[in-house]
Amino acid sequence: MGEDGIITLDQIKSACPSPSDAIIIRTLPNDKNKLSKNYSNTNPPYLEEAAATWLREQGVRHLMIDLPSVDREEDGGKLLAHHAFWNHPNETRFDGTITELVFVADEIEDGLYFMNLQVAPFVNDAAPSRPLLFELNKI
Numbered sequence: 001m002g003e004d005g006i007i008t009l010d011q012i013k014s015a016c017p018s019p020s021d022a023i024i025i026r027t028l029p030n031d032k033n034k035l036s037k038n039y040s041n042t043n044p045p046y047l048e049e050a051a052a053t054w055l056r057e058q059g060v061r062h063l064m065i066d067l068p069s070v071d072r073e074e075d076g077g078k079l080l081a082h083h084a085f086w087n088h089p090n091e092t093r094f095d096g097t098i099t100e101l102v103f104v105a106d107e108i109e110d111g112l113y114f115m116n117l118q119v120a121p122f123v124n125d126a127a128p129s130r131p132l133l134f135e136l137n138k139i
Contacts, residue, residue, distance in 0.1 A: 005045030022062035052084035
């Protein structure tokens, strides 16, 4: 496995200083190869624990990322970013979601959108979801 690529708190704050209820993190390069890439044993980038904590503290309820996990591929089961985002095991919140492996094409510009997050009604700790973005029109 190669060197770790970490999405840091400073990078998140710089790109989105005041996040809303939901955030989508796109990594570069953002090409269509992401749609079929086999990430196994590649040590893909992941989210710094402090960044996940900050997003929770800012009121972000829905975290989406175009990587296979917000955590390091091999972390010994620590799941630091997952636990930080859900504030687990302290006062675990149950109103947040993490959606991994999203793909947002380059044609969709960074900015504010209305989102309909459709989550399958599975009684489980994981369920497939489909975030639908709708462009906001200026009035």
